[in-house]
Amino acid sequence: MRILVAMSGGVDSSVVAARLQAEGHEVIGATLQLYDSRGAAKKGACCAGQDIRDARAVADRLGFPHYVIDAERRFQDSVIERFADAYAAGETPVPCVACNQGVKFTDLLGLAKEIGADAMATGHYVRRVEGPQGVELHRPVDSARDQSWFLFATTREQLEFLRFPLGDMPDKAAVRDDAEKFGLVVAGKPDSQDLCFVSDGSYVDLVERMHPEMAGPGEIVDSAGQVVGHHEGVMRFTVGQSKRLGNAARLNGERQMVVGVEPGRRRVIIGPREHSFVSSLSVRDVNWLVDAPPEGLSCHVQMRAREVPRPARIVPTADGALVHLTEPAMPAPGQACVFYDGTRILGGGFIRREANASAA
C-alpha cells in the first residue's frame, strides 16, 4: 500500500513510518508546519523547526520522500482562534481534538487521497479494529498513553482510511526499542507535552492577547452574586476546580469549587462542592462511531482527558445528546464527553454550557 505517515518529528510517528516501511509499504512522510518555528514555539512540543529537521532526517535515513505541509493559516483559524474564542465564551476547550479533526484528519487526509495514498497513518496511541459491523476505535494496549479521548470526533469514513500502528504497543519503552532497532536519531527524544503551540505553558498569555477583555484580576462570587474573593485572571479557572480559590476555598464550613466562569465580566462563580454536581448534561457536535441508537444506550462516559469513566445513559437529541449520569459530577463546558463500551469508543460530543445549570 502507499501510506502517508503524518510525522511530527518525534519518536512515535517516526517508528510508525519505519515499521510500515519494513512491512513493505510505500511510505510517504508529511510534516505539518502549524506555526512559524522562528516564533515562540515551545521546546519539546511538536512541529517546531528542530522537529521538521528530525522528521526529515528519519525520512532521509530510511529513504522515503518527505514533505512539509504549510498549515499555518488553517491552524491559526481552526485551532488557535477557536481555542481562544472558547475560553472567551467561558469554556475549557480541547484544541487537540480540533486539530485532529480539522488540520490532520480533514486536510492532511485529503492530501493523502489527492496523491493516491491508500491509507494515512499517525503515531497516536489508539487501536483501530476491523469489527463485524465495520471499523471500530478502541483504547490502546498501553493505557498510560491512551489518546482515544482526543480522537472521539474521528468519523467512520476517516477511520476507514486511517491506521494507528502504535495502538498495540505494550509501552513506550517498546517504541523506543523499535526506534533504536531502526537506527532512528529520534530514539532518545523527549516526549512532547501539553499544547504544542504555546511556549512555557503560557496559553494564558496567548488567549489574553487575543481577548484583552479577559486579562486582569477580577472577583470571585457565590451563586447569589456576593463577592467572596478576588483572583488574578479568569483564564486560570475551569469549571469543577477547587484550586486557586484562596480564602473562598471553604465558605460556611463547606468546600467550594468553580461552577461557572464569566470571562467578559472577569468573574469566577463558585458554589459548595457537595451541592453543585449535576446528574445530566447536554452535548453538541456528537460523533457516533456506531449507528446512532434512537432509544439511547447505557455505557461509560469520560469527561476529562485523564479520569476514570463513569456509568451513564446517552439519549440522542435533535442537536446532540443528553447524558444522564448514574452519579452526579461536575463537567466542564467545552470539554469532550466520550462514550465508551469497555475499550471501544461509541461516540462523543462537546459539553454544552447551558445544560450544567439547568440539569441540576
Add this chain to the structure above:
Amino acid sequence: MMSHTHNRDAQNRVVYLDANATEPLRPQAREALIEAATLTGNPSSVHKAGRLARAVLETARDDVAQMFDVAPLNCIFTSGGTEANVLAMHGLSHGHRFLVGATEHDAVRKGVPEGTPCQILPVKMDGQLDLDALEQALAQDETPAFVCVMLANNETGVLHPMTDISATCRKYGAHLHIDAVQAAGRMAFSVATTGANSLAISGHKIGGPKGAGALLLAGPAPARVSPLFEGGGQEQGRRGGTQPLPAIAGLSAALKAAMETPRDLSTLRNKLEQAAVSAGAVVCGGAAPRLGNTSSLALPGRQAQGQLMRLDLANICVSAGSACSSGKVAFSHVLQAMGLEDLAGQAIRVSLPWNVEEADIDKFIQAYAGMAQSASPVLGL
C-alpha cells in the same frame, strides 16, 4: 530482458524541470570549477600561488564583464543573486527612495534598507509592470528614486517592458536596478541594452555552481559602492571576503557556454503548455512576452502542494514558485499581484533546464494529464 530493464530505468529516471530554482551543472562549468579548486593561492596574495589564483579570477571578471558589456572593474563578484541585489540596494541607494515591482523576488522585496521609504509598483493582469504607475510614482516626489524591476520573473517568466521602463527612469533621473538572475544566459542582453544602472546575476541559475553571482554596474569604473561588509577590502573595497574562486570560474564558464550555444526552449515549453491547457490548466502570464523556458500552470481547484507531491512521486521535479527554507510551499505573491488570487495556491512552475530533452516533456505531459483527470478532493490547506 534488456528492453524490460531499459523501460524500468526510463520510468525511474528523474525528470528535472525546475531550472529556475537551480540548473544542472554544465560540463564546461564543472571543468572550470575543478581546475580552479586545485589552485592553492588566495587571489589577494602577492606570491606566485596568489598570482595564479588572481589570474583565474581576473580572467573570469574580464569575461563576465565583456558578456554584459561593462568595464571589468564594474563586475563585482558576490556569493550569489541575493547578495548582488542586496549589495546594490544598500550600497548604491544613499539618499534615494525605493520603488519596487510587486512581483520581484524576495531577495529584492526584502532587500530594501530598513527605514527607507518604499513604494510597491503594481503589475498589470498579464504580469508586466504598469508603466503609468511607474511614471506617476516617479513624478510625485522629487527625492531621487531607486527603481527595482526584474528582467524576467522567476515564477511566470514574464518579461517586463525594459526599454520603456529604463527610458522613464532616465527621464526622472532615477537609478534602475535590474534583477537579471533568471534572464542571464537564457536571453540576449547587456547592461547597456537593458538601460540598467546596476544589474544582478547568479551563477547556478545558468548551469554554474552555487556560491557565486555578480553585481554589474554601468558607467566608468570603478563605480563606488558602499560594501555590506568591508573585510579585507576585496573587490575594490566593495565586497569583503576571499573570493570563492571555483564558483566564480564556474560561473564564467557556464555563462560562456550559455551564450555561445544558446538554445531556444520555447518550442518544447509550448508543447508542454498546450498539452497542459488541454488537460484543464491555465497559463499564468501567458499573454505577456516570457522567457522561453518557464511556464506557470494553474489547475483550478487543485492545491499546488498536492500537485507537487504527486509529480514528485512520479519522479518529476517542478516547484510551486519560491519555496521557503523549511520546504513548505509558500503562497505566491506574484500571482496575487497579477490579480490571480484564486489561482495563487494552485499553480506549479515548470522551468526547463539547458539540457532538457523532448522525452522529459513527454513524461511530464503524461503525468500531468493523469493528475488532472484524477478525482480531486477539495482541500483546506
